[in-house]
Each structure stands twice: as structure tokens, then as C-alpha cells.
Amino acid sequence: MCKQMPVIALVDCNNFYVSCERVFHPDLEGKPVAVLSNNDGCVVARSAEVKALGVKMGTPAFQCAELFARHKVRVFSSNYTLYGDMSHRVMEVLRESAPRIEVYSIDEAFLDLSGLRAEPALSRSAGIRKTVGKWTGIPVSIGLGPTKTLAKIANRLAKKRPEWNGLFDLTGTDRRKAILKTVPVKEIWGIGPRYARLLQDRGLQSALDLSNCADWWIRKHLTITGLYTVFELRGQPCLDLEPVPAPQKSVACSRSFGSPISELPAIRQALCLYVQQAAVKLRGQGLLAGHIQVFLKTNSFKPGPRHEAHQGRPLPRPTAFTPTLLSKAREILEVLYRPGHAYQKAGVILSELKPASTRQLSLFDPDQEQQSRENKLMQALDRLNSKYGQDTVRIGLTGDSRKSWEMRRDRLSRRFTTAWDELPQAG
DNA sequence: TCTGGGGTCCTAGGACCC
DNA sequence: TCTGGGGTCCTAGGACCC
Secondary structure (H helix, E strand, C coil): CCCCCCCEEEEEECCHHHHHHHHHCHHHCCCCEEEECHHHCEEEEECHHHHHCCCCCCCEHHHHHHHHHHCCCEEEECCHHHHHHHHHHHHHHHHHHCCEEEEEECCEEEEECCCCCCCCHHHHHHHHHHHHHHHHCCCEEEEEECCHHHHHHHHHHHCCCHHHCCEEECCCCCCHHHHHCCCEHHHCCCCCHHHHHHHHHCCCCEHHHHHCCCHHHHHHHHHHHHHHHHHHHCCCCCCCCCCCCCCCCEEEEEEEEEEEECCHHHHHHHHHHHHHHHHHHHHHCCEEEEEEEEEEEECCCCCCCCCEEEEEEEEEEEECCHHHHHHHHHHHHHHHCCCCCCEEEEEEEEECCEEHHHCCCCCCCCCHHHHHHHHHHHHHHHHHHHHHCCCCCCCCCCCCCCCCCCCCCCCECCCCCCCCCCCCCCC
């Protein structure tokens, strides 16, 4: 008996951030809406109406200002607290809909629909769309395929024509070739702009062309991951569904400054805040870091002296203790900083992570008592900040008013679904 | 003048993703 | 005036060892 062909569904929320905003502003249905990245830098989500205006993903916000004004586009700063919570709701519904699911990103999940004999996968997917819409208010599209890569392609197609009702099926082999011929290589999951250009220069235009390419050439120019993509296009699964997320390998916090900074004390202050936020994330996941890296850069879009530098240091022992991380970070910053540059961005990356619970505790370790004091202190700090709002208690930072380097979030919506709703209204 | 070969570990850089 | 942030994986090349 031959093995049953797997059926993978990719469920993807339509214009997710825009849809989240619309759930709480029903009057925005059918109106043009855009959501900006952190720092109000670029457009990261567009309603269908904004896409129709020709605004591309990632366009700098200032380049769209006039167009947005002219078409009365409602613009929001990104509100990740809201989106994270809405994402959680969607994923809970999906978990009820399939025996195995992989949450792939804030707005996407792979579902394993193999062997669900009772209902054909396509009609089941129609049911899932309906349920998610009814329970969360978020519209989704679903693509089906025998591999993740084909499910991704099917999902893109599902969004292409309204008459397909947000569903597309690439599980069957009969029309697959004809369809892959219409898919440009740059739209394949795993093929970014560099590889797309390389392929096009070789005369490979479509997903079908790529799937027909010689394995050795792909292996040589697109590495082993590119070869997996090609196998998956041919219907041969290489990328497993991963219901349990792999442990995270790094935790980072970086920001562009609201305006460029040249003076060391101001940069130090910004970096301190980033370190504290990274440390909060670290502890929130019950992790310790064994390595810290700091970076600093000027704006590469601007003329003038450029400087970009990063440097890492091992930590004497794995830790999530903010003061230890702060002093190491400051130490590195002193080395990286050069006077006379208008810095635009800084950040910290914590890596070599391990769970706090498995760290060796020796009974006679003289450090142990101190470590236990450190843990208690950090627990108290995290409790205060989670109860009274992030950054109620900061280490080594004065709490005075908004700094020049703090990011712009001028068009933030309210945090409808979570507590501590102290933030400004949408503008 | 001649100047191996193979293994491991580490890092920087380049590609990708959402 | 104004161009995000947070991740992952792979490879090449250097250092080091026997």
C-alpha cells in the first residue's frame, strides 16, 4: 500500500495588522488603512485599498505622506501588544481545527490535514476560515499543498482572486505544472531578491523553471536550503512541520533613535534601556545568556562620516542579571564609540542562551548566595514593571520626560485587549 | 629550495524569513 | 526632517591540533 500524500495547509491572516486595527474600528472596513513599523519608519501593513494605490511593502512612511493625505488613508503606529494578543486568539482557534499545528509567525500557521478522511481538506479549510472569522474577526486565507513550500504558493494564489474565496489547492498533481509556470521565482518562499536576480540572469523565470533545474547547480549557488526548496516544489517534503518551537538562540533589542545622536552619554542612556528590555525578555523566557554583543551605527542612507561597529564579550557566567549585563554593555560601548559621528541606531544581542533551571548549582559554590539574591532582586523588578507598566523601575536611568532618542509612535491605537491603557489615542 | 592532510572549532558575512 | 526590528541558517576561511 502506498503511503498517503501529506496535506499541509498554510493559514495566513490577511493584512494582519490592518485587520487587527479594524476589529476595534469597524468603521474602517472598506476604507484605506496602513500600519507603520517601529519609529513610524516604513509601511508594514496595507489594506487592499492601500495596495491598490500602489504602495509597496516597506516603503518609507515619509514618501507616502502626501498620497496618504490625498486619499484619506488612516495611518497607525504599530501596536505589537494588540497584535500579539489577537495572534494568540487566532492560533487558539486553529489549534482546535487540526491535530498538529506549527505557529510559524505572528500571522501564519501550518496545519497538518493529512489523513483527515471525513471531509476533503478543501471543504475543511473553508470551515476553518469561517470559524476564525467568526470568533476573532480576522479574515484568513488558506493554501493547501503536499509540502510547506507548495502550501505557501497556494496561499499566495488564494489571495489573488476574490472568486477563489481565500482558498487554493495545490495538492493534486494534474494542474500543478501549469500553475507553477505562472509563479515568478521571486514569489517562492526561500527565494529572496539576491537569489531571484541570480536565477533570472540564468533565464530561470518561474517556479516551474526552478523545479526543473539541475540539483548540482542549485546546491552550488543556493546552498543546501535552496535545494530543499526545489525538492519541495517538486512535491517532495523536506521541511517538517514543527509543532514544538525550537529553543531560541538569541534575544535582541535594538532601535533607531528618534533623531541622530553624537554624544556618548545619550547613546549610553539609550543602550541601557535596550539592555534592560533584552534582559526582561530573557528572564521572561527563563533563560540565561552566556554572551553579549553590542552594536552601533550611523545612518547608511545619509551622507557624512559613516561608522558601524559591533563587538561581543563572553559573560563570566551565564546570567540574566541586569546590572551585570549593563556593565558589560557599557564597557563595549566605550570601545566602539567614536566622537564626531551622528549615530542612528544601537542595539544589544544576548546569545549562548540556556534555561535558568538547568544551571549547575553547587552546594558549596560561594557565588550561590549572591546569585540567589540577584534572582530575587530581578524577580521583584519584573513584578513591579509588569504590574505598573514597563519601565516603571529602570536601572541607571532617570525617569524624566521623553528623550530625543526615544522612538516615534505618534499614531498609536489604544491597547484594546490588554491592561494599562495609558498610551495616546490614534491620531 | 622544500613547506601534508585531515579534523575541529570559531567567526564574519551573506542569504533568507516575517 | 523622515528609510523597522528580531530572528534563523549556511558557508568560507582562519586558527589550531596531531
